[in-house]
Amino acid sequence: MTNANEDGAEGSRNKVMMPVAAVVQAYANAVWIESDITGNRHVMMQSEAPGAQPHCFCTLRYEHHYTDNSHLEQVAERIASMLGATSPIERRFRDVPTTLPAVAHVVRELPAQEPRVESGAVRFGGDWPGTFIRGDSAGYYAMTLHAILQRSAGNGGATPDAIARIQLRGLYDLLRGCVVGPASALLPRDTE
Structure with a gap:
């Protein structure tokens, strides 16, 4: 014995009745892997449905103590x-954001060091070396880079090339000082 429910689905009295549905449109997902400047891999997906936005399914973080690039690639x-x-599988490189999040402007307070830490390469424990730039030097570098970026944008800039080159040569030497091992040979000391 059969009966019909209000939706028009048919079935017996002892079974749950479900209306019959027809698939009108099925949208596929595009899947790709993005890498970023820090070595992380992001497995991305996006529905081909109109208006769908890219979605980061997962991020595999690079940490030199535990992972390497080959392992991250295989897992991704x-x-x-x-x-x-x-x-x-499609590969993309994630663009570096042109503006930093507000948290990037938070100053991390550490205990005072004696003697004071000067601009240059600094290593904390067994971590990779990094560059510390004292505030006064950072201000000069920021002004110089800003002037060069403004000039390259067609603004004409007012900073003479000689001053900019001196400031950038100092920044180059500071950053070069953190590169250790065989890679340091790729960054020769500026003799100009």
């Missing part, structure tokens, strides 16, 4: 494949 590829990516 496996995840992308599970999500439906086909070989060869």
Whole structure:
């Protein structure tokens, strides 16, 4: 014995009745892997449905103590494949944001050091060396870079090239001082 419910679905009295549905449109997902400047891999996906935005399914973080680039690539590829990516999997490089988030302007307070820390390469424990730039030097570098960026944008800039080159040569030497191992040979000492 059958009966019809209000939606028009048919079934027997002892079974749950479900209306019959027809698939009108099925949208596929595009899947790709993005890398960023810090070495992280982001497995991205986006529906082909109108108005769909890219979605970061997962981020695999690079940490030199535990991971390497090859391992991150393999894991990212496996995840992308599970999500439906086909070989060869599309690769993209994530653009560096042109504006930093507000948290980047927070000053991290550390205990005073004796003697005071000067601009140059600094290493905390066994971590990679980094560049410390004292505030007065940072101000000069920021002004010089700003002037060069403004000039390259067609503004004409007022900073003479000689002063800009001196400031940038100092910044180059500061940053070069953090590069250790074989890679340091790629950055020769500026003799100009």
